Amino acid sequence: MGNVHLIEHPLVQHKLTLMRKKEASTNSFRRLLNELAMLMAYEVTRDMQVQDIEIETPLEKMTAKVIDGKKLVFVSILRAGGGILDGMLSVVPGARVGHIGLYRDPKTLTAVEYYFKMPQHMHDRDVIVVDPMLATGNSAIAAVDRLKELGPKSIKFVCLLTCPEGIKALQTAHPDVPIYTAAIDRQLNDHGYILPGLGDAGDRIFGTK
Numbered sequence: 001m002g003n004v005h006l007i008e009h010p011l012v013q014h015k016l017t018l019m020r021k022k023e024a025s026t027n028s029f030r031r032l033l034n035e036l037a038m039l040m041a042y043e044v045t046r047d048m049q050v051q052d053i054e055i056e057t058p059l060e061k062m063t064a065k066v067i068d069g070k071k072l073v074f075v076s077i078l079r080a081g082g083g084i085l086d087g088m089l090s091v092v093p094g095a096r097v098g099h100i101g102l103y104r105d106p107k108t109l110t111a112v113e114y115y116f117k118m119p120q121h122m123h124d125r126d127v128i129v130v131d132p133m134l135a136t137g138n139s140a141i142a143a144v145d146r147l148k149e150l151g152p153k154s155i156k157f158v159c160l161l162t163c164p165e166g167i168k169a170l171q172t173a174h175p176d177v178p179i180y181t182a183a184i185d186r187q188l189n190d191h192g193y194i195l196p197g198l199g200d201a202g203d204r205i206f207g208t209k
């Protein structure tokens with residue numbers, strides 16, 4: 001599958017396994033998601049531009065590299081995206097943040113937008129969209145459709161888990177958007193849940209079920 005980055009690092013896989021377990025508490029699920037997001041941030045920002053600045057160590061002057069975190073926008077798809085957002089922000093604290101509120105119509109499984117708030121000057125920024133589950137792909141496609149209207153420099157999509165159906169849908173609609181994921185599971189069920197998956201990510205993060 002082109003343009004899909006499967007993050008197979010042992011730490012990522014280990015934490016994901018713990019999160020999948022049905023007995024994982026809300027507290028540990030949230031903590032693990034946070035840690036996983038930090039590790040995934042490492043992968044997804046690998047090609048970020050760096051610039052040279054002059055600094056002084058206690059011993060001498062040197063030229064050293066820094067990133068411009070402000071050029072990066074993490075766009076969280078509400079509400080489950082917040083779980084990944086926190087971890088990513090702890091690694092790139094200078095990043096800007098956008099939110100897209102989308103809910104899945106339970107009958108049609110299509111995405112309905114109820115909120116959209118982005119930083120200014122999006123054409124100058126690289127966007128990383130975060131949502132733990134890329135399932136039908138409908139929310140991801142709707143989010144990327146809307147973001148492209150603002151003309152950002154680039155868009156990447158980060159999820160914890162996906163399935164062949166979700167990848168196919170997003171790649172068909174937006175072949176230019178790379179997908180970063182910790183696992184590609186077997187399939188979707190009739191309700192749009194990923195199997196074997198980890199259940200409803202939002203409910204598990206917020207303890208709402």
Ligand code: URA
Nearest residue numbers: 135193194199200201
């Ligand atoms: N959203 C979830 O939270 N879980 C799934 O399995 C699919 C979509």
